[in-house]
Amino acid sequence: xxxVEEHRAWYKFTVKTDEGxxxxxxxxxxxxxxxxxxxxxxxxxxxxxEVLPSVVTQEMLDECPESxxxxxxxxxxxxxxxxxxxxxxxxxxxxxxxxRGYLVKDKAGFESCKxxxxxxxxxxxxxxxxxxxxLHWEMDITVKDKLQESTETSNDIDEYCRIMARHxxxxxxxxxxxxxxxxxxxxxxxxxxxxxxxxxxxxxxxEKAKMSGNSGNI
Numbered sequence: 001x002x003x004v005e006e007h008r009a010w011y012k013f014t015v016k017t018d019e020g021x022x023x024x025x026x027x028x029x030x031x032x033x034x035x036x037x038x039x040x041x042x043x044x045x046x047x048x049x050e051v052l053p054s055v056v057t058q059e060m061l062d063e064c065p066e067s068x069x070x071x072x073x074x075x076x077x078x079x080x081x082x083x084x085x086x087x088x089x090x091x092x093x094x095x096x097x098x099x100r101g102y103l104v105k106d107k108a109g110f111e112s113c114k115x116x117x118x119x120x121x122x123x124x125x126x127x128x129x130x131x132x133x134x135l136h137w138e139m140d141i142t143v144k145d146k147l148q149e150s151t152e153t154s155n156d157i158d159e160y161c162r163i164m165a166r167h168x169x170x171x172x173x174x175x176x177x178x179x180x181x182x183x184x185x186x187x188x189x190x191x192x193x194x195x196x197x198x199x200x201x202x203x204x205x206x207e208k209a210k211m212s213g214n215s216g217n218i
Contacts, residue, residue, distance in 0.1 A: 010026060010137040011029075011049050011052060013027065014047040016047055019042070025037060026138070065126070066104045066107065066126065067096065067103055069102075073118030080117055090104070090110040104124070
């Protein structure tokens with residue numbers, strides 16, 4: 001996946017929803033945070049706002065003797081791998097030769113991030129990144145309460161959050177699987193989308209209708 005955009009700063013927000021869910025969210029601005037989080041979880045309170053490092057430090061290089069490229073089956077799996085590896089602290093995201101790469105801090109943990117994804121290869125090599133090279137963060141939502149800890153449903157909810165975190169930036173989401181999840185989550189009493197639920201459902205229905213006869217991916 002070729003990286004073509006840069007951001008001036010990134011922040012890790014810790015927020016608490018009106019229902020008591022605690023989220024860790026990575027966004028470049030508070031405006032983007034509100035635009036993406038509120039439709040999924042409703043109103044929330046920002047508990048903390050931490051500036052994320054923008055460049056590689058010597059401490060990071062000392063922690064990460066190896067770097068890696070990950071080749072995934074499509075951009076969704078590549079993004080899912082990224083969010084797992086970075087949110088769990090297994091790697092730092094960097095740009096290597098204009099492409100997404102990683103400074104690998106925990107190789108075993110990093111490898112575990114491919115479980116359930118279509119990952120064609122992970123190529124490890126000696127880190128050549130230098131102090132001052134840019135880090136590359138992406139928008140992300142991680143649910144930190146017990147809903148996230150176990151069960152197949154929690155994994156699906158996490159996936160939904162990541163899809164919504166990217167909004168129109170992601171264009172190869174499987175429509176059928178997404179709609180199945182939305183229906184199951186609603187039946188389970190998990191309130192997603194709130195007032196915007198029908199808007200998103202209508203959008204995906206319209207996109208699906210446009211793709212008559214193809215694979216169902218956008």
